[in-house]
Amino acid sequence: MTESVGVDGGEGSGAPVERRCRWCRFPLAEHDGPGRPRQFCSQACRQWDWVSRQRARELALSDGELVMARSELDALHDDLYVLERAVADTRRVLEHDTTKSELLTALRWLLDAAAPLVDRRGRAPSDVGGERISS
Numbered sequence: 436m437t438e439s440v441g442v443d444g445g446e447g448s449g450a451p452v453e454r455r456c457r458w459c460r461f462p463l464a465e466h467d468g469p470g471r472p473r474q475f476c477s478q479a480c481r482q483w484d485w486v487s488r489q490r491a492r493e494l495a496l497s498d499g500e501l502v503m504a505r506s507e508l509d510a511l512h513d514d515l516y517v518l519e520r521a522v523a524d525t526r527r528v529l530e531h532d533t534t535k536s537e538l539l540t541a542l543r544w545l546l547d548a549a550a551p552l553v554d555r556r557g558r559a560p561s562d563v564g565g566e567r568i569s570s
């Protein structure tokens with residue numbers, strides 16, 4: 436066992452480090468059973484990590500480098516742009532006296548704009564299709 440409790444008797448040493456998925460950084464549930472702690476939040480993330488490391492090896496990339504399909508990066512930027520507009524619009528709505536109906540409309544718009552980004556988390560490599568890394 437390697438527990439680092441009470442090192443130097445310092446204060447606040449008991450704060451647990453939040454474990455996160457190695458692929459998507461989603462917080463992982465507390466590990467309290469036998470065996471190794473989980474490293475991924477889902478099978479999809481485990482697959483993505485594996486594919487990523489295979490390709491990194493093929494291209495002799497370091498741990499800090501990443502190759503991403505242009506189409507995937509463009510789609511991510513598009514989704515972020517939509518979310519950015521929704522956040523700005525919702526802020527504007529909140530700055531004024533609004534009716535409940537206006538608030539609900541803004542909230543729906545915000546949730547709709549966030550949904551594509553949330554959905555990305557659960558996608559496995561096989562869901563994306565046969566995009567290949569090209570040089």
Ligand SMILES: [Zn+2]
Pocket residue numbers: 456457458459460461475476477480
């Ligand atoms: Zn994950």
